[in-house]
Amino acid sequence: MIRNGAKENRVTKWLVSGPPLVFLLVFFVTPSLIMLFTSLRFPGEFGGLAPIISPTEAAQGEHGLTLETYQLFFSDILYAEVFLKSFIVASTSTLICLIMAYPLALLIARSEKRFRNLMVLLVVLPFASNFLIRIYAWMIILGPESVFSHFINGVLSAFGVAPVTLLFSPFAVIVGMVYVYLPFMVLPLYTNLEKHDPALLDAAQDLGANAWQRFWHVTWPLSLPGVFSGSVLVFIPVLGMFAVPDILGGTGDILIGNLIKDQFLGTRDWPFGSTLSIMLTLAVLAITALSTWLARPASITKG
């Protein structure tokens, strides 16, 4: 490469990386900075934003920059509660995804090579159908007149428990989240489990380990990087999701995403909506950092 001249090489480098770089600087970095900037402004009287510089000296209303929205966020316990609830929903969904995905990923990884791609494809295919359709499917299944609802309530009444409404509840929200994001957990787990050397399990067996010990002392610790990356891939989108609670949840099932959506499309308080978005960004960054730290190589050998 050097032989053809370093200068030519540098020109090519910029020709190839320049256009996507510029596009993303304009349409990703700038908008994110604008969002940060918006969070420091006053809301306009009729939604949107108040001017930064007041047009006339006598003009009414607030202008300039402020930390007011951040004060609002930290002064009202309601927002902390919504964030806490979102974290609980995200953790629960992640945990259920992990429990459901692990056996599946393990089975695929231990199947014959020629079946593996097909089995992975079967996990991915439902993901290819529209996101809203997948949520809508659960509206049908959990609806009050559905076979499933009748069955559950039949069982409950046999035990003398009052009938429950499945749809529009936190339960429905979690089912929806797990359904939408399950493939995200299966794939990184499978990618990890596939690389395990079967000889390790044979060795453990020769040393007298039973099936459970072989799993707990060999497979599980080795799969931790896959567990972490799958968990992040589920946790982060669930944390910001508004459509699932919007469709499957009741009036009380408000998560961060719903709060943000309402600020932009309901009350039109852009500065506060931006503040909430910044807070969500910080939460996402913290989780990413945490998982990178947890998945660092040292903890694997220790595990």
Place this chain on the structure above:
Amino acid sequence: MRRRNIWLCSAAALAYAFLYIPLIIVVVYSFNDSKLNAEWVSFTLSWYVALFNNQEMLTAARNSLIIAVCASFCATILGSMAGLAMNRYKLKFLPILVFAPVAMPEILLGVALLLFFLQVLNLTLGMFSIIIAHTTFCIGFVAIIVRARLQGMDESIFEAARDLGASPWLTFRLITLPLIMPAVVAGALMSFTLSIDDFVITFFTKGVGEPVLPVQIYTMIKVAVTPEVNAVSTLLMLLTLTMIIIATKLDSGVLRLETKK
């Protein structure tokens, strides 16, 4: 060992059932002659007929197709460049910029772009803003597929071409492009699918003008659920499933890519 396999198989079978039963129900009820998604009455195609007489739905479908074609076209070109650049050069910022829009919750990109379009560009939201928004998050997916394909290749073929006197452009056209073509096409199909399916970012950047498919479906689900939703869902599923299967046939790297979204 054998007993454990039975446990493993049944747990996996349950997971597959969990993944597929809901979708099968949607498809089955789209042929059900009842306004309620509750019990099977008899076979009908009337929901499909109703769908094809629903003018707003047809406009929405047309708009979404236009958006998906434009966005996937732009994302494929920019994403392939990004994938090539990330494979060949040590770049600090490009990988972060490419992957961040894919990794973060969609609502953040939706909100940021909404504010940007309205405040900075003073744009009336509509098809154009949606195309830009979709391109932004699709670039990452194309880049991941293209880079994955390049990573598996022997660098020496590119060097050989250069040694024989080929210019960078000629090397690209005669060697690199034909080799990465399956990944590029797979990336284009993926972007198309992601664009036509995307609800969250579309919801924020669509404005009040033209109807688009995901938002139209959302309104139908929220306001009045009829099996027409099932019918449109079934057709959409057919379209995206075909695309994904073709994409996978072209480049198995797509299966790895899915882990990112």
